[in-house]
Amino acid sequence: MRARRGKSSKPVLIVVLLCIAALAALLYSPPGRAPIASAAALDLFPAEPEIRVLLRVLKTGESLRIGSKPLAVSAAGSQGTLAPESLLEWNGQQLVMGTAALRLPARIAPEAGTRLELGDGRWPGELEVLQDGAVLRLILRVPFEEYLAGVVQAEMGPTFADAALEAQAIACRSYAANQIATQKSRAWDVDTTQLTQVLRGDRQPGRKVRRAVELTRGLVLTWNGRLLEGVFSAVCGGRTRSSGEAFGGTTVPPLSGRECGHCRAAPFHEWSASRDRTEVATALGCGEILGLGAMTFTQTERLASVVVHCQSGPVDVSGSRMKRALGTAARSTWITLLEMDGTLIRANGRGHGHGVGLCQHGAGHLASRSGWSAADILAYYYPTAELARLYTP
Ligand SMILES: [Zn+2]
Numbered sequence: 001m002r003a004r005r006g007k008s009s010k011p012v013l014i015v016v017l018l019c020i021a022a023l024a025a026l027l028y029s030p031p032g033r034a035p036i037a038s039a040a041a042l043d044l045f046p047a048e049p050e051i052r053v054l055l056r057v058l059k060t061g062e063s064l065r066i067g068s069k070p071l072a073v074s075a076a077g078s079q080g081t082l083a084p085e086s087l088l089e090w091n092g093q094q095l096v097m098g099t100a101a102l103r104l105p106a107r108i109a110p111e112a113g114t115r116l117e118l119g120d121g122r123w124p125g126e127l128e129v130l131q132d133g134a135v136l137r138l139i140l141r142v143p144f145e146e147y148l149a150g151v152v153q154a155e156m157g158p159t160f161a162d163a164a165l166e167a168q169a170i171a172c173r174s175y176a177a178n179q180i181a182t183q184k185s186r187a188w189d190v191d192t193t194q195l196t197q198v199l200r201g202d203r204q205p206g207r208k209v210r211r212a213v214e215l216t217r218g219l220v221l222t223w224n225g226r227l228l229e230g231v232f233s234a235v236c237g238g239r240t241r242s243s244g245e246a247f248g249g250t251t252v253p254p255l256s257g258r259e260c261g262h263c264r265a266a267p268f269h270e271w272s273a274s275r276d277r278t279e280v281a282t283a284l285g286c287g288e289i290l291g292l293g294a295m296t297f298t299q300t301e302r303l304a305s306v307v308v309h310c311q312s313g314p315v316d317v318s319g320s321r322m323k324r325a326l327g328t329a330a331r332s333t334w335i336t337l338l339e340m341d342g343t344l345i346r347a348n349g350r351g352h353g354h355g356v357g358l359c360q361h362g363a364g365h366l367a368s369r370s371g372w373s374a375a376d377i378l379a380y381y382y383p384t385a386e387l388a389r390l391y392t393p
Pocket of ligand 1: 235236239260263359361362
């Protein structure tokens with residue numbers, strides 16, 4: 001009996017297990033895998049370009065520590081190698097490095113194979129120093145792909161799965177290439193802050209991040225044959241929003257927003273913030289806050305405006321202004337509750353960042369838990385976008 005039962009139940013068990021596996025595969029297979037597979041030649045640049053990164057602005061009397069290795073310097077036609085000095089100083093008239101006064105514009109390159117030590121970090125590329133009225137602009141000239149390795153390290157980092165890092169690299173490359181293409185009238189393309197993309201001198205790109213950048217070398221997002229700005233934010237909170245709603249201007253279909261639902265486990269998917277009522281009042285220039293009135297919301301439920309009853313009368317405050325007034329604990333304008341509670345103003349909200357484009361923690365989840373590729377992730381967060389090659393490798 002035991003042997004017969006064993007023989008007859010095994011195939012049934014296998015069939016049941018196969019059915020469960022097939023069902024699981026069906027449930028976890030990403031929708032719409034196909035649309036971003038091709039990589040046509042965009043050839044916006046003949047070869048890998050250099051990107052100009054605004055590192056610092058020096059005002060008169062300010063100085064900055066500079067590297068410990070010999071530096072090759074070219075300044076307004078003259079060239080030479082200077083011994084490393086401890087300070088780069090701007091006195092309003094001259095750029096002084098040690099005992100030498102450098103004519104401007106100047107270019108300072110580190111010893112081959114090393115990074116430029118400047119301020120509290122080590123930076124890729126060479127330093128260009130330009131005078132702009134009373135200030136000096138310190139601009140890094142960095143090979144594009146090397147810059148991207150630094151940006152992906154700072155913006156996402158090696159704790160994320162490979163496919164998420166590759167998607168991030170393509171998004172960052174698309175954003176930065178768009179900056180190079182559109183910022184020709186000024187002396188730099190990007191800075192090192194969240195205003196563009198973060199680059200940090202104290203975090204060097206590791207092997208995992210470099211691999212993601214190398215695997216996607218030259219790949220960018222396009223829409224309708226044009227370069228797409230690869231905007232991204234940390235946590236969308238459940239739904240990404242349109243670029244027009246967040247930044248103004250025209251919204252193209254890949255940046256029109258979509259449901260996410262993959263960042264639920266992320267920090268700040270939901271958050272609470274509270275701040276002293278007088279501090280919020282000061283931040284709003286309100287005198288004293290007597291009460292909060294009607295709130296209006298955008299299409300994607302972000303706070304558009306709230307009426308604040310100040311001593312002098314009601315004031316219409318925008319959602320982004322209220323977010324700033326609540327302090328750093330308020331992570332986005334997706335504010336679901338705003339109330340006065342004794343001496344405090346309290347807020348509940350969702351998401352971290354502006355919420356447009358790729359949701360970084362959603363991408364991380366899709367890569368690590370659902371096995372999505374970079375192309376799947378990009379097709380999901382930038383629907384109808386395509387991949388293209390920015391230059392021939
Ligand atoms: Zn999300």
